[in-house]
Amino acid sequence: MLSRVAGNIYWMARYLERAEDMARLINVNANLTLDLPKGLSPIWGQLIAITGVGELYEGEFDERSVLKFLIAENNNPVSILSCMAYARENARTIRDVIPREVWEAINRVYLYAKDHAQQALTKRGRYPFLFEIISECQHITGILAGTMNHDAGYTFLKVGRNLERADMTSRIIDTRSANLVPDAIVTKATNDNLQWMSVLKSLTGYQMYRREMQVRIQRQEVLKFLIQSKVFPRAIAHAMSEVEKALESLPNHEKAQLVIHRINRQIDNVEIAKLKQTELQNFMDQLQVGFAQTHEELSVAYFGGQVSAQTQSQDAA
Numbered sequence: 115m116l117s118r119v120a121g122n123i124y125w126m127a128r129y130l131e132r133a134e135d136m137a138r139l140i141n142v143n144a145n146l147t148l149d150l151p152k153g154l155s156p157i158w159g160q161l162i163a164i165t166g167v168g169e170l171y172e173g174e175f176d177e178r179s180v181l182k183f184l185i186a187e188n189n190n191p192v193s194i195l196s197c198m199a200y201a202r203e204n205a206r207t208i209r210d211v212i213p214r215e216v217w218e219a220i221n222r223v224y225l226y227a228k229d230h231a232q233q234a235l236t237k238r239g240r241y242p243f244l245f246e247i248i249s250e251c252q253h254i255t256g257i258l259a260g261t262m263n264h265d266a267g268y269t270f271l272k273v274g275r276n277l278e279r280a281d282m283t284s285r286i287i288d289t290r291s292a293n294l295v296p297d298a299i300v301t302k303a304t305n306d307n308l309q310w311m312s313v314l315k316s317l318t319g320y321q322m323y324r325r326e327m328q329v330r331i332q333r334q335e336v337l338k339f340l341i342q343s344k345v346f347p348r349a350i351a352h353a354m355s356e357v358e359k360a361l362e363s364l365p366n367h368e369k370a371q372l373v374i375h376r377i378n379r380q381i382d383n384v385e386i387a388k389l390k391q392t393e394l395q396n397f398m399d400q401l402q403v404g405f406a407q408t409h410e411e412l413s414v415a416y417f418g419g420q421v422s423a424q425t426q427s428q429d430a431a
Contacts, residue, residue, distance in 0.1 A: 319348060
């Protein structure tokens, strides 16, 4: 397989996953808006810093300005609209490799994002827009799994999707670590419960958490579930395990595997109970550095380095 084709498949998967996860990240705050007591609202500006594009943002840190930047801003490389445009461009160049239905679906959701992004800036239009983006991205993932040959191309697809998923789950955990709620008039325990429940719901993990952990919502158990679970698809451990298994079928994977093994050891050995707020943020930073190193090794081994130009600021974190 040509390195250009492999790279475009890898990046198409990353951008689709990034658009879906950006929608989920915004939902963390949106859900908090609904759940918090009257008079309290999340700190929207934290989302800018977490996505790693703060240097590009020049607006106010109010809800509408931040949402416009994260959803509809063409100059923001990680906005939902930009991610869909990048995914569409990558898919266009490999139309003869992916099923026709996938190209049509990506083109359709890009046009939907382009036409409805402004409506998503209103409270009434936000949820339907985010729901549609998440649903369509999952729809495309399903078509790919059911119709694309499970050969080397599909392997690069799985690697890109799961590496992006691990990275974004770590960033969504960071969202909570950054403390989305200002000094509250409600009890700390109430705040913790609301915020961790929102994080689980944003990853569609609430029911799976209750099923696997079988305890009420509490910080330590939620972190264990999202970081160390081997069975929840959006847990960091599971996503990196999928990357590791996929790479085993490809030649020249040794250097990337070394980085992944180090990340997996960090995940297995971390004592969640000892992670206070600062330690948790530092640990998430370490993991994100590892994800970026994994990407660099993949780029050198398989993509000839040319797709590094597509690397967004998220990956440089």
